[in-house]
Amino acid sequence: MDDTDRELLAQLEGNARLPVATLARRLGLARSTVQARIERLEEKGIIAGYALRLGDAARGDRIRATVLISIEPRSTPAVLARLKTLTQVEAAHTASGRWDMVLQLAAPSTALLDEVLDAIGEIDGVKGSESLIHLSTRIDRLG
Structure with a gap:
């Protein structure tokens, strides 16, 4: 896991529903690169799932x-x-x-x-x- 992965995780922790296009823009990466990183983090178990946070x-x-x-x-x-x-x-x-x-x-x-x-x-x-x-x-x- 590198600094980009950590920043991606921080963005997703703030709002797991952010569109990949928005994440890509914030990280300065191509949409396909961000999608591939998310999939890799899921496969490695670093991202274990997505959940609803009640207010x-x-x-x-x-x-x-x-x-x-x-x-x-x-x-x-x-x-x-x-x-x-x-x-x-x-x-x-x-x-x-x-x-x-x-x-x-x-x-x-x-x-x-x-x-x-x-x-x-x-x-x-x-x-x-x-x-x-x-x-x-x-x-x-x-x-």
Whole structure:
């Protein structure tokens, strides 16, 4: 990957729907060259896909939370299997330090969020948790 590929990726991160002609103009390259670079980046798995980013108007009715959990040794696969069944769990990341996993949750109400937090606490292998309710978003580069 060279500097041109990095700039192409930066442009696509800003707006993945940019026409190839616009990308070519911005990069100072031929349209066919940009198209070939995109295809190569897709084939190499550098571009894994394209996704819809919802704006605040669509996400505004969701209560979001980060949940930190500690897990009994050797229980991670079973805990993950159970977490996958909870649709309010949007992402789960393993972590180093005091907590073993960081979860991202979203629910339409505090009542449902409370139910999900209880369900997480009841999973066999979960030793403890700490919940952080998101109040407002000040920076969002991930969408």
